[in-house]
Amino acid sequence: MDFGLTSGQREIRDQAARFADEEVAPQAAELDQEDRVPFETLETLSGMGFMGLCVPEEYGGAGSDFVSYALMLEEVSRADAGLGATLAVHTSAGTLPILTYGTEDQKTRWVPPLARGEKIGCFALTEPETGSDASAIQTRAERVDGGYRLSGHKQWITNGRIAGTMTVFARVEDKGVDKGVTAFVTSMDAEGVSFGKHAKKLGVISATTDDVILDNVFVPEEDRLGEEGKGLSVALGTLDPGRIGVAAQALGISEVAFRYATDYSTRRETFGKPIAEHQAVAFKLADMQTRTRAARLLTYEAAWMRDRGERVTEAGARAKLYASETANEVTHEALQVLGGRGYMKDESPVERHYRDARVTEIYEGTSEIQRLVISRGILREHAESLQLQDGAVVG
Structure with a gap:
């Protein structure tokens, strides 16, 4: 889904996708089983500029925008959501608060080592x-x-x-x-x-x-x-872009689960034809793809708004709420499509994606907190619209 993306953003996304497929995905199951952080992969990501992708060049970063960061995070999380979480926390929660709230001295001292990946946040x-x-x-x-x-x-x-x-x-x-x-x-x-x-x-x-x-x-x-x-104020302000990062992570999980279910369902046959041709499975695929694409639009919108300097409190909450719930639904349905194979650790990665999806509804604010944030925004906007109407009547 390329519409609205610049050539630079597409290039970053494609570079991240290749790296995810070639370097991250092959070791993801092993890292999951061994409870191990992929330090060598983090070093490589540092060399690619991904540890400080949306940090200005003057502070040691790559100087890209937040949309590019979300695209990168989605692709990495598609291969290994744990690595995606490491990157998201390092950037959104570990680095950006210092850029946003720090003094010039603090930015100069603390940010460059983080942006270059010399230190993790x-x-x-x-x-x-x-x-x-x-x-x-x-x-x-x-x-x-x-x-x-x-x-x-x-x-x-x-x-x-x-x-x-x-x-x-x-x-x-x-x-x-x-x-x-x-x-x-x-x-x-x-x-x-x-x-x-x-x-x-x-x-x-x-x-x-x-x-x-x-x-x-x-x-x-x-x-x-x-x-x-x-x-x-620092904590809550940090959570706004952080929730966009979680939404991007959830997108990666949804996308890989959908792809795996689609591929499996076109190869697995029952009653003389691929199970993808049975309506019960075909409709699952349709719902999985539709929800994933809708979540992607909400996530990209929130990242785009942040790049424009707009308030993203409600936009980030909407993206995080919908994308995280989508990840849980899509992985659930993907496991259902695979049946017993989806449930087995050594048969497919879907059971790992199913487990990874669950936390996206919890950290950076639960789904209940997101609904609270969104509803407060609705009421605030309604009150503001009433004030404008009253002003117009008085005028």
Whole structure:
């Protein structure tokens, strides 16, 4: 589906697709079984410029746009959704917050190593007792001479053990007064940073997910990201483009499951003809393709809006909601088309895609949170339209 894409965007997509088919897909099942991060693949992606694809050249990136980033992420995720998750968190959550909210000094110091892939980024917000309600985090940042001392427990941090740079959130305390949630950037080799439990997950297994422990970690004043007490704005602002990345990841999962089901159904015969010619299967394929294409349009629209500097809170939520639910439906139907072969690990990759799809409805905000975001946007737009109508009547 090339309409609306520039020649440069198509070139990036095609390059990513070739790399995914030739280098990523052949090792995906092995990585899934061994719970292993593909470090050599990440190094190759760095050399291709994909680790900082949408980062400006002045900060060490490739200088491409967000649409190109979404295209790349979709193709990589089609081969290995775990690698897609690693890339998405590194870029959307690990690098872009510093570009968006950082000072010029912070951008110059922290972003180039991330954009070049010399360091991996992670985003430490979730805690054992805090998920969707980010305002309830318990990690503390005590004000001290020259900066802050952070202590707390962060849970399920994607890229945790392989990251070199962390965007982390804590409640600032200054002489016993709670100043509110605040964002910081710190190195993962800072004294007091350690790792807790390594998560054993249902899917996206080649993306490492770990608990991060902060024990009196010193963060200098100049590495606070934004103002004190404004950390929730940083977190929520980071989730907007992050959700577009999850939508792209879900698209890749949907596309590969649809392709596999189509190919299998044209080769597998029952009652003297390919099962794709039986209406029960043919209609499944029709629904799978239609939903995947619709999700792709929502995802590309949200990425395009971000490139134009438009608000993408609701657009990202729509893309993430629809694409993630589509990935779960399409992989479900693909497994149904394959029957027993789809259920077996050594018979097809569909069972892996089925497992990988599930988390796309959970991280970067559950489907329920996306519906909340979208509905609030609808009500806000309605209220604004009423104000405009009232103004026109008064005028």
